[in-house]
Amino acid sequence: MAACLQHTGYDQERLLHVSDKLPCRVFQAGTLLSLMGEPSQYSYPSIFLYGHRSTGKSHVVSTLLQELELPHATVSCVECVSAGLMFERVLLALFGPDTTSLLPRSPSLSDFVRIYRQQCPQSPANQTRFIVIEKAELLRDMDANLLPVLLRLQELIEDNVTVILLSEIVWDQFRPNTGCFEPLLLHFPDYSKGDLQQILSQDIHPSYSAELYSAFINILLGVFYSVCRDLRELRHLAALNFSKFCEPLKEGKVKESDTHKLWRNIEPHLKKAMQTVYLREVSSVQWEELQMEEKESGAMKGLSAHAHVELPYYSKFLLIAAYLASYNPARTDRRFFLKHHGKIRKTNFLKKHEKTSNHLLGPKPFPLDRLLAIFYSVVDSRVAPTASIFSQISSLVTLQLLTQLGHDDQLDAPKYKCAVALDFIRAISRTVNFDIVKYLYDFL
């Protein structure tokens, strides 16, 4: 370890222990510690820590506070749906269970501050009390006064208290209209590739050597580093794929030192994992099952689960018609769906600007009449406009493959929009032998 935490106010041995627990974060922990000062000294009323997900914000703060045994309360805004719950937790952690009964039902900020001030002289702490608030960005959705109050809590309560806010979002997005007490901003930078390698290499598998594991991490980072820097996510991916990596070793085909062969073996799996596990399309259990299956059947089936939606025959055509109506301009319908559409000057027809491509701008709304007209011309058999067709349209709306615009009670000439992607509609039209790309104006 390059640096070590040092502070006169605390026991040196404990600090050593703390810095062991915080790999690659000693500098940030040191800054925080120096801001906190000795336990008896005043600290800055509010500190705002920001940085990306899993850069060790909560970990550093909670390790410091716990290991140094400072009085603190940690609340997460995700858990506290109301301000009352937050007050209860803070009081419980700082003053024990008796105080929470003093809070009235649905307590106001005024009640909280009053009870806190009452409790202060009864249990005087000669140490700074810390209130840690995680996911502070959610404070903005709560009571408008809550954030300004927390920021200047020290002044309002007249106690040696420091509020530490943790968030992923920058402070500029928090500032209320009339301004407020400005907290001290502290940035937690992301881990560099070297840091990630160092941290990830710590969870070694007991039956394999450390070098092998760190070689594996190296390969993993090579594939995922450009899309994902989230330590937690990388760690999960590492745990999932390590057994696959070791398979050739177990079978005795490859030696540990032959990293190139190991790399060739694992790389396609990692690429595949990026398409599925990283997107959370499948859970890790399903992924493991898939890997098992693959060994048996030999072929990996397409994983994009949403490409397989079973629909009735006419519904498929309705959906295709809706897609065409959404993405083609109405003036081109004659050209696509009329046998004798007369003469159209080809140059004029094809002249279009890239900006107007509907596949960039998104689907346009269309009336029901147009949908039905296109439907009758794309479906090969004659269909009567029965109630069954109309009910299929409304069930497509329920499935959220179509969206109805305007109010539901508009009965005459309702308007719809198609809400499926090109890949999806291609898969659908393939099942009914319909070449949709030929009918799309954007792809002419």
Add this chain to the structure above:
Amino acid sequence: MSKRKADDSHMPIGESISQAQTLLRERLCHQRLPTRPEGVASQHKHLLELLKRTAVHGESNSVLIVGPRGSGKTMLLRCVLAELLTEADVQKTLLQVHLNGLLQTDDRIALKEITRQLSLENVVGDKVFGSFAENLAFLLEALKKGDRSSSRPVLFILDEFDLFAHHKNQTLLYNLLDVSQSAQTPVAVVGLTCRLDVLELLEKRVKSRFSHRQIHLLSSLTFSQYLQVVRAQLQLPDATFPDSKFCHDWNASVKALCEDKSVEEVLQRQFNSTKDFRSLHRLLMVSLCRVSASNPTIKPADLVDASRLFSADSKTNILHGLSILELCLIIAMKHLNDIYDREPFNLQMVYNEFKKFLQRKSHSMYNFDQPVVMKAFEHLQQLEVIRPVDVAATRAQREYQLVRLMLDHTQIMEALQKYPQCPTDIKQWADSAFA
């Protein structure tokens, strides 16, 4: 005396530093009152006079203290109160009620708080009042003891005064100002606010009951005075500090610090951007934190570092931690902004722009599926680097939801400069859309 001093001056350095830290931290963080407020002598005199008239002579009054955040409104008021309370008879009779617009969010809570602070809970008991005014009148009546001369003056301090104006019907303000107009109990209402247009917020009937006295705190410090303030903030008191030698050294080092060229530059920049004391305290606090036994004085470099910490753009910091893919998307968005003159865009357009870049490159190192790109895009949205134009329109497909980029050109370029191991082709692409 001198003997004791000689004994004390052998304190180990660590201990004296911790003493100095304790003292200065209380000053910088806990807003300990200075002996004499800086640069607001006339306002101080004015306010003291006003409050004295209420406290001693029993005249009612109302006043607003207006000034930007961190300009020392609370400090001024507290200084005046501290001075007022040095007089014995004032201390005996004057009652204070501190209300804060942030805490007392409606008039019911405020009234409860007033009752509590006047310690009249027992008197009120379970009484039921018809109206707010009746309740307040009862409270004030309860304070009277017999004849008018002995009724106790009450000082109402309303912090964040503008927030009280948002209460329903402004009942509290109306009643308080009404009492201060009529010759009942001597009452002084002091409002503190950072809104210059606060009077516009008041209803007509409330406004007419206000005395229209306003004390403005607009800092008129010159830079040399500002430097004096900095020095005064950091100096240790000669008389009371236990270790006289350390104190002397420290004060000398503070003097040297304030005369340093680079420090002066930093402070000049700070002074030009804002004169408020809070941000100055923040700056000094961070540099003070660096002081330890091995580094017993504040060095100019500490102050320069601290100012760099504050001037660092946090959005650029956040961009630093993005993955290559996310950075590519941001560059694509930047180009879209340039081409379409800051019109909102959607994911499809961004992806299209990104694909155009990839097509120009022969190697497909960054060839990602659209779902992976989508996930990166959503992460950016979560970080509020991009923001949906219309929050209500969630019914649109995610790919086609219109968003706006919340960064400007310089932030992106600066982030790219700092980005660790940024591939050159991406840098070139950022410079021009056709690279």
